[in-house]
Amino acid sequence: MRRKYLVVVIGALLAVTIVGASFANRASGNQAGAAMSGGCDRACLEGFVNQYLDAVVAHDPSRLPLAKLVKFTENGTHLELGDGLWRTATARGAYKFYVDDTHAGQVGFIGTLQEAGQPVILALRLKIENQKISEIETIVCRGQMAQGGAASLEKRGTPRPAFLEDLPPGERVSRLELIETANKYFSAMEQDDGKGDYSFFADDCNRLENGMQTTNNLNPMPGLTAGGTPRPAPSPKYDPAAKPTMYSAGWSCKDQFRSGLLHFVTWIHDRRYPVVDEQRGVVFALGFFDHSAGATRTFQTPTGQAVTAGPTTPFTWEIAEVFKVRGGQLHEIEAALTQGIYGMCSGWSSWEDCRSDQPQW
Amino acid sequence: MRRKITVIATAAVFLLAAGIEESSRLRTFAAKPNAVEASCDGACLNRFVDQYLDAVVAHDPSGLPLKKTVKFTEDGQRLDVGDGFWRTATARGTYKYYMDDPVAGQVVFFGTMREAGNPVSLVLRLKIEEKQIAEIETIVVRTGMNSSRPADTGAESFEKLGGPDPLFLEEIPPAERVSRDELARTANKYFSGMQLNDGKGDYSFFADDCSRIENGQQATQGRNTMASGSAPANSYTVMQGCRAQFQSGLIHFVTRIRDRRFVVLDTVHGVALAFTFFDHAAGNTRTFQTPDGKTVTAGPTNPWTWEIAEAFKVENGKIRRILAIFQRCPYGMNSGWSSWEDGMSDKARW
Numbered sequence: 001m002r003r004k005y006l007v008v009v010i011g012a013l014l015a016v017t018i019v020g021a022s023f024a025n026r027a028s029g030n031q032a033g034a035a036m037s038g039g040c041d042r043a044c045l046e047g048f049v050n051q052y053l054d055a056v057v058a059h060d061p062s063r064l065p066l067a068k069l070v071k072f073t074e075n076g077t078h079l080e081l082g083d084g085l086w087r088t089a090t091a092r093g094a095y096k097f098y099v100d101d102t103h104a105g106q107v108g109f110i111g112t113l114q115e116a117g118q119p120v121i122l123a124l125r126l127k128i129e130n131q132k133i134s135e136i137e138t139i140v141c142r143g144q145m146a147q148g149g150a151a152s153l154e155k156r157g158t159p160r161p162a163f164l165e166d167l168p169p170g171e172r173v174s175r176l177e178l179i180e181t182a183n184k185y186f187s188a189m190e191q192d193d194g195k196g197d198y199s200f201f202a203d204d205c206n207r208l209e210n211g212m213q214t215t216n217n218l219n220p221m222p223g224l225t226a227g228g229t230p231r232p233a234p235s236p237k238y239d240p241a242a243k244p245t246m247y248s249a250g251w252s253c254k255d256q257f258r259s260g261l262l263h264f265v266t267w268i269h270d271r272r273y274p275v276v277d278e279q280r281g282v283v284f285a286l287g288f289f290d291h292s293a294g295a296t297r298t299f300q301t302p303t304g305q306a307v308t309a310g311p312t313t314p315f316t317w318e319i320a321e322v323f324k325v326r327g328g329q330l331h332e333i334e335a336a337l338t339q340g341i342y343g344m345c346s347g348w349s350s351w352e353d354c355r356s357d358q359p360q361w
Numbered sequence: 362m363r364r365k366i367t368v369i370a371t372a373a374v375f376l377l378a379a380g381i382e383e384s385s386r387l388r389t390f391a392a393k394p395n396a397v398e399a400s401c402d403g404a405c406l407n408r409f410v411d412q413y414l415d416a417v418v419a420h421d422p423s424g425l426p427l428k429k430t431v432k433f434t435e436d437g438q439r440l441d442v443g444d445g446f447w448r449t450a451t452a453r454g455t456y457k458y459y460m461d462d463p464v465a466g467q468v469v470f471f472g473t474m475r476e477a478g479n480p481v482s483l484v485l486r487l488k489i490e491e492k493q494i495a496e497i498e499t500i501v502v503r504t505g506m507n508s509s510r511p512a513d514t515g516a517e518s519f520e521k522l523g524g525p526d527p528l529f530l531e532e533i534p535p536a537e538r539v540s541r542d543e544l545a546r547t548a549n550k551y552f553s554g555m556q557l558n559d560g561k562g563d564y565s566f567f568a569d570d571c572s573r574i575e576n577g578q579q580a581t582q583g584r585n586t587m588a589s590g591s592a593p594a595n596s597y598t599v600m601q602g603c604r605a606q607f608q609s610g611l612i613h614f615v616t617r618i619r620d621r622r623f624v625v626l627d628t629v630h631g632v633a634l635a636f637t638f639f640d641h642a643a644g645n646t647r648t649f650q651t652p653d654g655k656t657v658t659a660g661p662t663n664p665w666t667w668e669i670a671e672a673f674k675v676e677n678g679k680i681r682r683i684l685a686i687f688q689r690c691p692y693g694m695n696s697g698w699s700s701w702e703d704g705m706s707d708k709a710r711w
Contacts, residue, residue, distance in 0.1 A: 059645075074664075074691075074692065074693065075691040075692070076691060076694075077691050077692065077693040077694050077695065078693070078695075078701055079692070079693045080705070083642065083664070083692075083693065084664045084692055084693065085664070086644075087642055087643055087644025087645065087646065087664065088643045088644045088662070088663050088664060115662075115663055116643070116662035116663060118662075118663075142663055292444065292445075292448055293448055293449045293477070294420070294447075294448030294477075295420075295448065296448070312449070312476075312477040312479075313449055313476055313477060313479075313503050314435075314444075314445045314446065314448070314449060340691070341436045341437060341438050341690060341691065341694075342435065342436065342438060342440075342445055343435070343438040343439070343440045343444065343445060344437075344438045344691075345438070351439055355441075
């Protein structure tokens with residue numbers, strides 16, 4: 001028994017050493033990644049995205065520079081290149097939002113496309129190694145919600161300017177710090193109780209989800225909630241005394257979290273931060289929002305009110321979410337999301353990492 | 362891409378036309394007869410199902426005899442036992458069909474349940490090892506097939522039916538029983554005949570009285586396999602029989618039926634049960650020619666997959682009854698029980 005413990009302790013020490021080394025390597029800006037990408041700068045990374053999307057619309061992957069072991073996923077399933085959206089995309093859209101990580105040789109993208117003549121929202125991640133595409137991860141947001149959202153994004157035309165602005169050199173922080181700040185968003189939303197420290201939200205924080213502004217928005221949004229009920233008209237301000245039972249798109253980022261009414265998001269798993277732009281302070285994250293339903297739907301708000309809310313059946317959003325981080329706070333947030341299957345994995349993590357709510361980068 | 366599809370389609374036609382032995386396309390799966398499992402007969406397997414479902418409704422897995430390494434999936438996703446439907450099931454329903462395979466130590470259950478008060482259909486597979494539950498695979502059908510009736514999961518239709526067609530429960534006379542291999546091979550002809558269906562295959566594996574029920578709804582014309590019905594120009598119809606639907610060549614848009622796992626092979630009752638996925642690749646695979654030379658464009662406009670469990674009653678080498686429960690899932694999804702290669706392959710396994 002004692003011997004077994006010794007083995008465990010040695011194993012744990014080794015693991016700590018390995019994790020520590022890996023942490024240091026990652027925190028140092030992923031120099032190995034920079035070398036692997038073969039010096040692919042912003043224009044190069046964005047050029048790969050454009051080349052990829054043009055090939056998708058042409059239904060022809062043969063025109064792409066692909067690594068031999070290239071892997072492709074669509075909505076969490078590993079497909080052969082040329083399958084899925086490759087068969088059905090009919091045109092590129094006008095909305096294009098690139099997030100570049102020249103250190104890691106990765107690029108994230110949120111944009112619009114036409115599929116069989118219908119608008120969809122696409123989240124795309126490419127990894128470039130030696131000027132070839134080695135990883136392709138996509139989330140295709142289809143259906144009514146995405147169609148309205150795609151139209152809204154196209155009307156908007158371009159991402160919010162702050163996403164594209166460089167941080168003053170004196171305000172830049174390490175990729176690890178950027179990830180830590182972004183990850184606070186997921187950690188605070190998971191089983192939100194309204195009692196956390198939400199100072200990581202800037203006062204001007206604003207969020208778009210599938211093209212719809214879901215904070216500080218006083219214009220009622222048409223459509224239904226995830227639970228299938230008509231979306232209520234937003235209330236302009238969080239007022240604990242009014243004892244609200246549902247958070248509102250009219251509230252600020254911080255107030256939505258302060259309300260404790262997001263509690264039904266029980267688990268945010270498989271959090272990956274593969275694309276980080278230190279120059280602009282932008283983080284492109286991927287993850288899944290689980291709503292376990294059942295008894296987890298009933299909770300207490302910070303004001304002591306018992307509330308039952310959220311989906312009645314197990315429910316998961318598959319999500320790509322981009323954060324603008326400045327001064328240790330979240331300012332702009334933009335997400336592309338689609339309903340996944342409860343508990344699903346991305347196809348890029350082990351099952352253990354997938355089911356964990358710890359960040360991976 | 363078009364070239365690739367043409368190659369696939371040509372290959373499928375070639376295989377059917379050449380009558381290549383199904384056996385050459387089949388691969389061995391995990392259902393290895395085991396002396397230990399033989400000690401759990403049909404009644405024993407069914408008791409495990411009842412015990413499991415009672416525990417689910419009680420939201421309490423702690424009383425179940427679970428193997429240390431037990432694995433649980435719901436709708437293709439591996440979850441911790443106690444998560445998913447375990448949290449939301451509120452009652453058992455009245456439709457119950459148990460399919461036992463004591464040789465493999467496996468049982469599959471088709472039934473109805475209530476989840477947060479709403480009727481849902483459930484497929485459950487349990488694998489029993491040493492009187493403990495080693496594997497739990499479930500499909501929970503929560504949304505309807507028809508977008509205009511999203512709440513109609515088929516569960517109420519199943520309950521109106523009361524139970525499976527009595528034929529499923531009838532034993533095959535001992536002299537007419539066939540091997541597990543033969544049972545699986547016959548059932549697999551259904552999937553092979555549907556995949557890229559061109560209407561030109563040998564569909565004699567359908568018995569004349571074949572009928573099919575999908576999510577509680579009659580999906581073929583009664584028990585008349587040859588009924589031609591009055592089909593719209595570009596779609597097969599439930600007014601047709603099993604064989605006539607395949608002969609129409611109008612199911613071509615089911616481009617791939619993959620990850621075919623025959624997990625129950627009950628030679629006594631002549632019942633084979635498979636889990637599988639029906640892919641609809643969309644794009645230019647939607648356009649095809651029917652046997653009469655007509656060009657048709659049909660099927661889903663975006664990539665679409667049904668996750669399905671399908672039971673077949675086989676007698677004298679022919680399929681007489683088909684019973685399926687299925688739901689939509691992400692295109693190309695894996696079951697959680699196969700390698701990626703097996704999951705993407707259209708080869709049958711048992």
